[in-house]
Amino acid sequence: MLGKLIKDRTVREAIASASVIGLNLVSATxxxxxxxxxLDRWLDTKPWLLLTFLILGIAAGFKNVVVEVKRIQKADAEEHEEHGDTDAKP
Structure with a gap:
């Protein structure tokens, strides 16, 4: 349905990329x-493993966001190079 509403392919790709960024952060956390x-319930270590893995999940989520943003920037720079735009910044 979204494909029918938004005809421009680049706009659809931008929306999809933004969705992936949000999902990466939330799902890893x-x-x-x-x-x-x-693990806290299994090993009876409340709340230490919960806090440790929560922090690790947040860090992994931010790492995923950084990787995804770099991928998007690289794709955007390559698109600008294809079209001969000189104002694109690496």
Whole structure:
């Protein structure tokens, strides 16, 4: 349905990329939280493993966001080079 509403391919790709960035951050944080909670229950170490894995999940989420943003910037720079734009910054 979104493809029918938004005809421009670049706009659809930008929306998809923004969605992936948000999902990366949220999902990594949630996975770290769940792993820490489960390990705390199993090993009876409340709240230390939960906090540790939550911090690791947040860090992994931000790392994923940085990697995705760099990928988007690289693709944008390559697109500008293809079209001969000189004002594109690496």
């Amino acid at each position: 949630f996975v770290g939280l769940l792993m820490g909670w489960w």
